[in-house]
Amino acid sequence: MGLLVTLPLLLSLAFSLTLFAVRRRRTASHVLAIIGASALLALAIALLVVVAREGLQVVALGEWPAPYGIVLVADLFSAAMVLICALVSWATIVYATAWIDPERERTGFYPLVFALLLGVNGAFLTGDLFNLYVWFEVMLMASFVLLVLGAERGQVEGGIKYVSLNLLASAFFLSATGILYGISGTLNFADLSRVLSGTDPRILDLVAVLFGIAFGIKAGVFPLFFWLPASYHTPPVPVSALFAGLLTKVGVYALVRVFTLLFVHNPGWTHTLLLGCAALTMLTGVFGALAQHDVRRILSFHIVSQIGYMIFGLALLTPLGLASSVFYLIHHIVVKTNLFLIGGLIERAFGTGSLDRLGGIFRERAWLGLLFLIPAFSLAGIPPLSGFTAKLLVIRAGLATHSYLATAIAVVVGLFTLLSMLKIWNEAFWKAPPEGGHADTASVQYNARLILPTIVLAAVTLYLGIAGEMLLGLSMKAAEQLLDPAGYRAAVLGTVNPVVIAGG
Numbered sequence: 001m002g003l004l005v006t007l008p009l010l011l012s013l014a015f016s017l018t019l020f021a022v023r024r025r026r027t028a029s030h031v032l033a034i035i036g037a038s039a040l041l042a043l044a045i046a047l048l049v050v051v052a053r054e055g056l057q058v059v060a061l062g063e064w065p066a067p068y069g070i071v072l073v074a075d076l077f078s079a080a081m082v083l084i085c086a087l088v089s090w091a092t093i094v095y096a097t098a099w100i101d102p103e104r105e106r107t108g109f110y111p112l113v114f115a116l117l118l119g120v121n122g123a124f125l126t127g128d129l130f131n132l133y134v135w136f137e138v139m140l141m142a143s144f145v146l147l148v149l150g151a152e153r154g155q156v157e158g159g160i161k162y163v164s165l166n167l168l169a170s171a172f173f174l175s176a177t178g179i180l181y182g183i184s185g186t187l188n189f190a191d192l193s194r195v196l197s198g199t200d201p202r203i204l205d206l207v208a209v210l211f212g213i214a215f216g217i218k219a220g221v222f223p224l225f226f227w228l229p230a231s232y233h234t235p236p237v238p239v240s241a242l243f244a245g246l247l248t249k250v251g252v253y254a255l256v257r258v259f260t261l262l263f264v265h266n267p268g269w270t271h272t273l274l275l276g277c278a279a280l281t282m283l284t285g286v287f288g289a290l291a292q293h294d295v296r297r298i299l300s301f302h303i304v305s306q307i308g309y310m311i312f313g314l315a316l317l318t319p320l321g322l323a324s325s326v327f328y329l330i331h332h333i334v335v336k337t338n339l340f341l342i343g344g345l346i347e348r349a350f351g352t353g354s355l356d357r358l359g360g361i362f363r364e365r366a367w368l369g370l371l372f373l374i375p376a377f378s379l380a381g382i383p384p385l386s387g388f389t390a391k392l393l394v395i396r397a398g399l400a401t402h403s404y405l406a407t408a409i410a411v412v413v414g415l416f417t418l419l420s421m422l423k424i425w426n427e428a429f430w431k432a433p434p435e436g437g438h439a440d441t442a443s444v445q446y447n448a449r450l451i452l453p454t455i456v457l458a459a460v461t462l463y464l465g466i467a468g469e470m471l472l473g474l475s476m477k478a479a480e481q482l483l484d485p486a487g488y489r490a491a492v493l494g495t496v497n498p499v500v501i502a503g504g
Contacts, residue, residue: 004050005059005072007043008082008121011036016114024106030097033110037090040117044079044086051079052474056481056491058127066492067188071127073492076478077326078124081253084330085120087460088245088337089113091453095341096238098447099348104149104236112149113242116142123250127492129177129187132254136173136218140166143247146239159234165224169217176210183207190492193261193485201265208263208270212255212277219251221311222280225304237344240296244303245337249329252310256325259314260482267317275315279406282308282413289420295343295353295428298420299336302379305413306332309394312410316401322479324393327471331378331386331464338375338457342368345450346428355424360433369429374458376425378465380418386464389472 015036022028051057057074060066074082093113100109119139126132140163148159181187183203184195196204217224235243255274263270285305292298310332313325345368346361347353362369378385381392391414398407464471481487 003059004043004047005057005074005125006061008040008047008086009072009118009125011040011043012114012118012121015040016111016118019114020108020111023108023111026102026105029105029110033093033097033113034090036114037086037093041083041086041090044083047074048076048079048083051076052477056488058491065494066127067186067191070131071188071492072125073127073189073488074125075481075488076474077256077482078253080326080330080474080478081124081249082121084333085117085124085246088333088457089117089242091337091341091457092238092242092245094449095241095344095453098449099238099344100236107149109146109149112142112146116146116242116246118142120246120250124253127189129180129189129192133170133173133177136250136254137170139247139250140170143243147235147243149235149239165217169214172210172217173214176207176214179203179210180207188492189257189261190485190489194489194493196262196265199265204263204265205269208259209273211258211263212270212273215251215254215258216277217251218248219255219311220248220281220304220307221251221255221277222284222304222308225281225285225307237296237340237347241337241340241344244299244340245333248303248307249333252307252314252325252329255311256314256322256482260317260322261485261488264317264485271315271317274311275403275406278308278311278315279409280308281305281311282409286413286416286420290416290423293355293427295346295355295424296340298424299339299343302417302420303336305417306336306379308413309391309410312394312406313397315406316397316403317483318397318401319476319479319483320393320400321397322482323472323475324390324397326475326478327393328390330471330475331390331461334457334460334464335375335378335387338454338461339372339379341450341454341457342372342375345371345446345454348446348450355427357434358428359431360429362429363433369425371454371458372425372429374461376421377418378461380421381414382418384465386461386468386471389465389468393472393475 019029019032022032051074059072061070116139119135119142122135123132126135144159144163147162148156183199184192186192186195259270282305285301285308289298289301289305292301310325310328313321313328343353350358352358378387381387394410395407398410
């Protein structure tokens with residue numbers, strides 16, 4: 001069963017290469033991309049089921065067991081992230097087959113998407129820091145090309161900002177990794193959690209800050225977030241949706257992993273700093289969203305504000321706090337991806353995402369308004385949707401640790417989030433159409449492949465809200481695993497024997 005851990009990587013690589021070979025055959029590309037995304041989703045479900053039943057799954061590649069060789073590790077947190085990544089990837093790929101123009105498809109859109117998924121899944125499943133760096137670079141290269149594919153001016157400008165800041169993050173990441181290897185002699189997560197307990201805490205404080213900067217840039221944490229709203233609204237909608245759902249969440253995942261497994265020596269310093277960053281991230285993101293008048297720019301700033309809630313739970317370093325981070329991550333990936341896809345439906349029908357040039361959508365397409373309200377209200381935390389449970393968990397965790405100021409900020413930001421969602425509703429859906437109306441809106445027909453993904457993601461949002469006990473239970477168990485480094489070490493370092501793939 002441990003071999004199941006490698007299959008998301010092998011499948012992503014295989015479909016990336018296959019789709020590159022058939023990239024000039026449009027129908028074949030569409031069929032293979034959907035098959036690949038569906039197979040990845042099925043594998044991810046199987047992996048989570050196995051991890052939930054049998055515990056951590058560990059695979060040592062080649063004849064080199066941990067900590068000497070490459071190790072892949074799937075716990076509940078990483079397996080859940082692989083699954084939710086597969087779900088939104090499936091939705092985005094289905095949507096893309098009816099959206100992306102033939103020229104972008106011929107130049108490699110679908111192979112690049114699966115290359116991106118290779119990097120994302122690799123980051124979730126790797127068991128050591130150096131390979132986490134490698135997977136981040138795979139993800140960065142694929143995402144940069146996707147961002148500028150088509151070479152429109154706005155895309156290139158956004159891409160330059162995106163790659164510049166992410167290269168800076170990579171430099172901090174590599175530097176911190178080198179320092180950590182120099183003082184410990186290992187980069188395996190499990191081995192590091194054992195070795196670092198005897199290291200000078202002042203050196204660990206410095207290394208923790210370096211990793212915090214590196215992953216903070218990639219996650220879009222204050223004050224390192226400004227590249228995100230400058231770039232995420234520029235590419236085609238499927239690319240924006242995929243980025244919004246996944247890329248910053250890999251940065252959050254890395255922060256959770258290192259600040260629960262490696263840097264827990266001085267939480268009064270490291271995690272208090274994270275708490276301050278979380279509060280400022282929530283505030284600056286939501287204020288930025290309120291100042292915007294374009295749907296995708298509003299949604300881009302809300303990526304930033306919602307990242308703050310995830311970091312808030314991590315900063316508390318309690319079972320309930322970490323469970324809130326896991327729950328919030330999963331909820332937000334679904335909701336944010338869907339909001340970008342619905343924003344694309346608006347742009348396709350009405351030719352713009354600018355609120356100044358929209359109006360009366362609910363009268364013309366009431367179903368589109370209803371589709372928008374589900375993820376929008378979930379993002380704002382309206383019951384009984386998944387965002388309500390996510391925010392409630394964060395607030396309860398904050399009150400339990402007497403973090404009253406940060407908790408108050410979380411509540412206020414939730415209200416401002418609702419205000420910005422109502423702003424989109426009022427300006428785009430409810431107010432009268434602009435003078436002269438929308439040109440040729442009646443002639444715009446939606447392909448079923450555009451609507452089906454948004455309905456599926458909306459249904460998932462409703463399910464996670466109305467019947468969210470399963471996700472809540474999974475989040476609590478994942479938090480318990482994150483707070484149990486001894487169990488992680490036992491699984492990886494041999495107390496529980498890992499699967500070894502010979503000749504890898």
